[in-house]
Amino acid sequence: MGNELRSAKWFAPDTDTGFQHRAALRSEGFTKESFAGRPVIGICNSWSELNNCNVHLRVISEAVKRGVWAAGGFPLEFMTISLGEELTMPTTMLYRNLMAMDVEEMVRSNPLDGVVLLCGCDKTTPAQLMGAASMDVPAIMLPVGPMLSGRWRGQQLGSGTDLWKFWDERRAGRLSDRDWHELEGCLSRSPGTCNTMGTASTMTGLAEAMGMMLPGAASIPAPDSRRLACAEATGRRIVGLVQEDLRPSRILTREAFENAIRILVALGGSTNAIIHLIAIAGRRGISLPLSRFDELSRITPVIVNLQPSGKYLMEDFFYAGGVPAVVQEMLPLLHEDALTVSGTTLAESVREAICSNRDVIRPLNQPLQREGSLAVLRGNLAPQGAVIKTSAATPGLFQHTGRAVVFENYEEMMRRVDDPALAAGESSVLVLKNAGPVGAPGMPEWGMLPIPSKLLRQGLSDMVRISDGRMSGTGFGTVVLHISPEAAVGGPLAIVQTGDEIRLDVPERRLDLLVDGAEIERRIAARAPAPPRFRRGYYTMFLDHVLQAHEGCDFGFLRAQPDDKPYEPQIGRT
Numbered sequence: 001m002g003n004e005l006r007s008a009k010w011f012a013p014d015t016d017t018g019f020q021h022r023a024a025l026r027s028e029g030f031t032k033e034s035f036a037g038r039p040v041i042g043i044c045n046s047w048s049e050l051n052n053c054n055v056h057l058r059v060i061s062e063a064v065k066r067g068v069w070a071a072g073g074f075p076l077e078f079m080t081i082s083l084g085e086e087l088t089m090p091t092t093m094l095y096r097n098l099m100a101m102d103v104e105e106m107v108r109s110n111p112l113d114g115v116v117l118l119c120g121c122d123k124t125t126p127a128q129l130m131g132a133a134s135m136d137v138p139a140i141m142l143p144v145g146p147m148l149s150g151r152w153r154g155q156q157l158g159s160g161t162d163l164w165k166f167w168d169e170r171r172a173g174r175l176s177d178r179d180w181h182e183l184e185g186c187l188s189r190s191p192g193t194c195n196t197m198g199t200a201s202t203m204t205g206l207a208e209a210m211g212m213m214l215p216g217a218a219s220i221p222a223p224d225s226r227r228l229a230c231a232e233a234t235g236r237r238i239v240g241l242v243q244e245d246l247r248p249s250r251i252l253t254r255e256a257f258e259n260a261i262r263i264l265v266a267l268g269g270s271t272n273a274i275i276h277l278i279a280i281a282g283r284r285g286i287s288l289p290l291s292r293f294d295e296l297s298r299i300t301p302v303i304v305n306l307q308p309s310g311k312y313l314m315e316d317f318f319y320a321g322g323v324p325a326v327v328q329e330m331l332p333l334l335h336e337d338a339l340t341v342s343g344t345t346l347a348e349s350v351r352e353a354i355c356s357n358r359d360v361i362r363p364l365n366q367p368l369q370r371e372g373s374l375a376v377l378r379g380n381l382a383p384q385g386a387v388i389k390t391s392a393a394t395p396g397l398f399q400h401t402g403r404a405v406v407f408e409n410y411e412e413m414m415r416r417v418d419d420p421a422l423a424a425g426e427s428s429v430l431v432l433k434n435a436g437p438v439g440a441p442g443m444p445e446w447g448m449l450p451i452p453s454k455l456l457r458q459g460l461s462d463m464v465r466i467s468d469g470r471m472s473g474t475g476f477g478t479v480v481l482h483i484s485p486e487a488a489v490g491g492p493l494a495i496v497q498t499g500d501e502i503r504l505d506v507p508e509r510r511l512d513l514l515v516d517g518a519e520i521e522r523r524i525a526a527r528a529p530a531p532p533r534f535r536r537g538y539y540t541m542f543l544d545h546v547l548q549a550h551e552g553c554d555f556g557f558l559r560a561q562p563d564d565k566p567y568e569p570q571i572g573r574t
């Protein structure tokens with residue numbers, strides 16, 4: 001270990017404060033020998049009973065501690081905010097930046113030499129990566145892992161993806177009460193994250209491909225004993241990272257982010273990852289414009305056959321070889337020299353990967369989709385961009401002109417969408433406003449607008465829907481998302497009216513309002529600014545500082561500034 005341990009500033013001085021710091025650990029029952037001179041490893045745990053996906057992390061953290069002790073470190077576990085998609089309202093996205101601040105400031109303010117980041121549900125992964133990227137002490141990530149495949153009467157059930165399908169069946173009057181209630185107990189059979197390639201598995205897969213996890217760590221099922229073995233190995237490895245002084249700044253490079261974009265496309269992963277990658281990169285001072293996502297998507301195939309883009313579930317993905325097998329297949333398209341927490345290059349870290357099911361992870365020359373899974377659109381409705389997940393959309397709708405049916409906000413949409421009098425037909429374009437970072441606030445996953453039940457009953461299964469909101473990574477359909485700037489800050493979406501024609505052209509990457517330019521100007525000039533909705537608390541802070549979707553929705557003041565370095569606290573009397 002070439003450098004003095006960061007924790008030595010707390011524990012080494014023969015002063016009253018050094019005494020206090022040592023005495024604090026002694027009061028927890030540790031002997032002096034258990035911590036003196038050892039790297040102190042923080043285990044940053046997002047366990048919470050309010051987050052069903054992450055409840056297995058307490059068991060996992062014990063296995064991490066085992067590894068830390070075995071490698072000569074001293075583990076100290078701490079909790080942060082945890083964000084569970086199912087219970088947190090209006091959306092976990094409102095709190096991602098708050099959790100990132102929690103992670104960064106807990107590491108900064110405590111005697112930690114390195115940190116193990118225990119994540120899982122959607123926002124916990126980007127939040128921890130954002131905090132770790134800003135604080136830049138040696139860090140390694142370990143997720144809770146995906147839950148087991150859902151099962152109902154002999155058929156496999158995918159989290160979210162099958163829920164939305166059954167919900168539409170129920171709204172169309174084709175699913176009984178009994179079946180609906182029985183399904184409730186069959187969809188999620190174990191702890192862990194969604195078993196489709198939703199946002200959670202997309203983000204953990206990208207974290208692994210960016211080099212922030214041990215190979216294979218992302219996709220081992222949550223209840224599988226191999227996850228605990230991986231946890232122990234992760235605990236051992238963080239001690240090595242401290243000894244080697246290998247920090248996130250050497251791993252989270254531009255090359256690593258470009259690899260992540262390629263893998264995102266190959267996975268057919270969640271559109272939410274676009275926002276998170278931009279935000280994480282921003283913490284390292286790296287700009288990832290939306291245009292780069294589009295450029296790489298055009299030349300990257302989808303090779304992973306998982307719901308919602310494909311057929312299989314996360315258990316199948318793990319048995320097929322998981323992320324290491326995908327990375328190995330994708331190496332010709334990746335920056336293979338990117339450094340990983342293993343201390344090796346990305347290429348070396350997957351050298352022994354094996355793919356055992358070529359229908360789940362396809363060869364590069366037999367992809368699920370030759371051109372990538374994402375497209376970035378621009379036009380007079382989205383001057384700063386919008387995204388569509390083409391791999392989960394209907395190709396027949398990629399070039400479509402239709403009349404808008406406008407909902408001014410979520411409440412109005414929920415009130416009117418199933419009204420038999422709603423003036424919507426199968427060629428209509430459903431428009432939802434005020435679902436963006438400021439408008440909602442927090443940019444909830446409202447973007448997969450429900451198809452009006454009268455159209456479902458006629459057998460319609462997809463239609464064009466556009467909004468400034470997000471969509472669950474388990475969602476699907478011809479859904480244009482993340483329109484930027486959003487309606488609430490004066491984006492052109494705000495002036496769309498029911499009956500206007502809207503043109504979607506995915507091959508040309510366009511989204512346009514087919515209304516005369518002078519009329520658009522007139523409507524924009526006639527808009528009155530909305531009065532502030534919140535006067536105190538976190539919501540006010542969020543609205544004052546959140547950036548737009550194309551900028552990653554981070555708080556502006558949390559992005560890296562030119563030449564800044566993580567600052568250290570003054571250590572003395574508190």
Ligand code: FES
Pocket residue numbers: 053084085086120121122159192193194198200
């Ligand atoms: Fe937590 Fe899907 S709800 S991962």
